Amino acid sequence: MLIRLHYLDYGIVGLYLLVLLYIGYRASIGARKSGEDMFLAGKSLNWYSIGFNMWGTNVGPSMLLAFASIGYSTGIVAGNFEWYAFVFLFLLAMVFAPRYIASKVTTMPEFMGQRFGDGTRNILAWYALIKILISWLSLGLFAGGFLVRQILGIPMWQSVIALVLFAGLFTFAGGLKAIARVNVFQMILLIAVSLMLTVMGIHKVGGITALFEKAPPEYWNLVHPATDASYPWHAILLGYPVSAIAFFCTDQAMVQSVLGARNLEQGQLGVSFIGWLKILSLPLFIIPGIICYELYPGLKDPSEAYMTLVTQLFPPGLNGLVIVVLIAVLVGTIGSSLNALSTVFTSDIYVKKIHPAADNRQVVRMGRMTVLAGCLFAVGMAIAIDSIKGLNLFDVFQAVLGFIAPSLSVVFLLAVFWRGTTTKAVNFTLSWGSAISLGTGICYLWIFPKDQYPQWPHYLLLSFYIFVVLLLLAVLISRLGQPAPAPVGNTAAMLKKPTRLVWTVWIALIVVMISLYIFFNGF
Numbered sequence: 001m002l003i004r005l006h007y008l009d010y011g012i013v014g015l016y017l018l019v020l021l022y023i024g025y026r027a028s029i030g031a032r033k034s035g036e037d038m039f040l041a042g043k044s045l046n047w048y049s050i051g052f053n054m055w056g057t058n059v060g061p062s063m064l065l066a067f068a069s070i071g072y073s074t075g076i077v078a079g080n081f082e083w084y085a086f087v088f089l090f091l092l093a094m095v096f097a098p099r100y101i102a103s104k105v106t107t108m109p110e111f112m113g114q115r116f117g118d119g120t121r122n123i124l125a126w127y128a129l130i131k132i133l134i135s136w137l138s139l140g141l142f143a144g145g146f147l148v149r150q151i152l153g154i155p156m157w158q159s160v161i162a163l164v165l166f167a168g169l170f171t172f173a174g175g176l177k178a179i180a181r182v183n184v185f186q187m188i189l190l191i192a193v194s195l196m197l198t199v200m201g202i203h204k205v206g207g208i209t210a211l212f213e214k215a216p217p218e219y220w221n222l223v224h225p226a227t228d229a230s231y232p233w234h235a236i237l238l239g240y241p242v243s244a245i246a247f248f249c250t251d252q253a254m255v256q257s258v259l260g261a262r263n264l265e266q267g268q269l270g271v272s273f274i275g276w277l278k279i280l281s282l283p284l285f286i287i288p289g290i291i292c293y294e295l296y297p298g299l300k301d302p303s304e305a306y307m308t309l310v311t312q313l314f315p316p317g318l319n320g321l322v323i324v325v326l327i328a329v330l331v332g333t334i335g336s337s338l339n340a341l342s343t344v345f346t347s348d349i350y351v352k353k354i355h356p357a358a359d360n361r362q363v364v365r366m367g368r369m370t371v372l373a374g375c376l377f378a379v380g381m382a383i384a385i386d387s388i389k390g391l392n393l394f395d396v397f398q399a400v401l402g403f404i405a406p407s408l409s410v411v412f413l414l415a416v417f418w419r420g421t422t423t424k425a426v427n428f429t430l431s432w433g434s435a436i437s438l439g440t441g442i443c444y445l446w447i448f449p450k451d452q453y454p455q456w457p458h459y460l461l462l463s464f465y466i467f468v469v470l471l472l473l474a475v476l477i478s479r480l481g482q483p484a485p486a487p488v489g490n491t492a493a494m495l496k497k498p499t500r501l502v503w504t505v506w507i508a509l510i511v512v513m514i515s516l517y518i519f520f521n522g523f
Contacts, residue, residue, distance in 0.1 A: 009320030016324045024178045039343040040260040041177035049180045050270025053257045055277045056183035056332030061143040068306035071289020075219025077231045082281035088244040093271040098495040109348045116423040125348035136337035138381035144330040160382045167334035168375045179335040186328035194284035200313045201291035214294040222520045239460025242467045246405035250412045253340035268502045342370040403441030406467040407433040425477040433470045
């Protein structure tokens with residue numbers, strides 16, 4: 001679906017890129033002094049930088065297509081994957097973040113290594129690197145390149161090279177500080193452009209009342225019955241937390257902004273802010289799909305809902321805004337991913353294993369070399385994925401990577417909530433537990449696919465069942481062994497308590513989210 005660009009479109013894109021480069025350049029000044037400056041922004045991030053950066057990391061090109069597609073097909077049920085997240089963001093802010101910041105760590109593997117030793121840190125470091133390279137970088141870049149090709153008609157290799165070079169520039173030059181500054185600007189722009197699309201769509205439908213009346217009543221319910229084949233309520237209730245804990249509480253790309261907080265209060269307020277921002281996912285990303293269903297109900301492929309609405313509603317000369325939004329979400333995701341990759345490899349592999357005596361200059365140089373290597377790998381993988389025909393590899397890889405979540409959720413929850421957890425149990429869960437989980441996923445997707453073997457449970461329930469099995473095994477192994485000592489300075493009694501402001505903001509968010517769930521289940 002090609003878009004004809006006018007001179008105004010090119011002007012909008014050009015102006016956006018210049019502003020982005022200026023912001024990145026200003027943020028990069030002074031960010032070259034040490035590894036901490038590059039990886040954790042010198043621990044200078046305030047609450048809104050943390051919130052916008054986490055949201056920018058979370059919002060990828062695929063979200064624009066997937067949420068509009070689900071909105072077109074089934075309504076607002078996809079909002080659960082954004083609104084239900086507030087529970088696990090609360091867990092990050094109140095339980096995990098105080099321990100991460102008190103431990104003075106740079107990476108998640110380092111945090112686990114303090115408790116369970118270098119063996120655990122090494123396993124988790126390679127685990128994190130593979131996950132970042134495949135799920136964040138390669139698949140994120142492939143989705144972005146696919147959209148650029150769909151919009152402009154240029155070859156995939158040109159699309160991904162241009163996108164990754166632009167996104168990698170900020171990581172290479174300024175690290176987390178530059179990415180955070182750029183993401184503040186980009187996410188405000190994303191909100192403005194997406195809101196413009198939604199408002200124009202509601203106007204064409206005939207107003208908010210018509211928007212609600214023209215869609216089937218079940219489109220406006222967040223909770224679907226247990227008999228629903230796509231999103232039964234119990235699958236979301238039980239299965240989503242497994243992925244959410246792994247994603248929001250343990251993923252380096254997401255948590256790194258919190259590690260770069262000026263202090264714990266700013267970190268906790270920043271995590272709260274992304275919870276507020278996630279409320280916007282319904283009007284910005286999902287409702288456009290419903291609008292498209294009401295205006296253009298005959299689409300052969302629901303994944304075309306977003307681009308159909310854009311091409312039909314945006315007048316000539318404003319399609320450059322679509323390119324701007326695409327670049328914004330791509331730079332946010334890829335930039336944060338490259339910084340996470342650089343941080344984990346440099347801190348947990350290079351400094352810990354290869355060159356323990358490295359000075360700050362060598363650490364920063366290795367971090368930048370890792371960024372370049374990550375860019376090259378991501379480009380190669382994106383082109384390779386695109387070259388394989390007849391298989392929706394994007395969905396397949398996303399589903400496979402979803403089976404990684406149970407082992408991560410188990411080990412981090414046990415590390416934080418149970419002092420009796422042993423190193424042997426953690427290492428077993430990360431190695432053999434991951435093999436069990438991924439093996440089950442391969443059977444589910446390829447060997448005995450669900451479309452041919454309908455007796456499989458919903459994939460979210462399957463993830464929950466794996467989580468329960470791994471949790472029980474880890475507890476059993478721990479009971480039979482000697483517990484690892486708790487890290488000094490990381491006991492509950494020594495952790496800082498949330499301030500009154502933090503509690504006020506979080507209680508307000510919880511009340512709003514519960515109210516929204518009540519309202520959107522009465523249709």
